[in-house]
Amino acid sequence: MKTIWLSLLLLSLLTPTAAPAAFYQWTDAEGVVHFTDNRNHIPTQYREKAHRVEVSDTAPTVVSPDANAVSRPAPTVTAKPGGHDERWWRNRFKELRVELKALQDQRTGLEQQLVELRRKRTIFQRARDREAINAMQAQVSTVDAKISEMLNRIAALDLAAAQAAVPVEWRQ
Known part of the structure; x- marks a missing residue:
């Protein structure tokens, strides 16, 4: 019986509750839309x-400071999408893709070295060749993780x- 009560108590504590969130939105002099969850973070x-x-869970509504519940759609797009201009977006995508290309080239080089090490091990059967192969495989795994992270960032x-x-x- 204690197990059932303990299970129910844990279940009730772990069940998430829906909490509405309130944010503040303002547009600066450059036309950039900003959001914050703390009114004190808004410039005076x-x-x-x-x-x-x-x-x-429903569509967001904007509440005017004068009235309590004036519903209207929230303003959406500004002249600078996401607060950044075209050059920023293009440069950011380019930087990430260049970094990804460098990682992929590094992985290709490591794979070629790994093939060479495996060939040497087949010929000579030395312990140090086996150690070198294991070290190279670890490097390839590290680069694979970096490539995966870079793809996630993109x-x-x-x-x-x-x-x-x-x-x-x-x-592009």
Whole structure:
């Protein structure tokens, strides 16, 4: 019986509760839209223009500072998608792709060295050749992990660009 009560107690503690989140939105002098969850983080010159945005499972609504619950769609796209200009987006994608290409080239070189080490081991059967192969395989695994991380970073940037309505040609 204690086990059942303990299980129910743990289950009730681990069950997530839905909590609506409130954010504040304002547009600066350059037209960039900013969001924060703390009104004190809003620069003083923009506090009067800031709107409270209620976020829940449904569509977000903007609450005017004057009225309690004025529902209207939240403003969306600015002149600079995601707060950055075309050059920033293009450079960011280029930097990540150049880094990915360098990692892929490094992996190709390591693979060639690994093939050579395996050939030597087949011919000579030395312990140091086996150790070198194991070390090289560890390096290849490390580079593979870096490549995977880089692909995740590119995918995350692409997702952020899509959410910020960045044109596809800027992502090339």
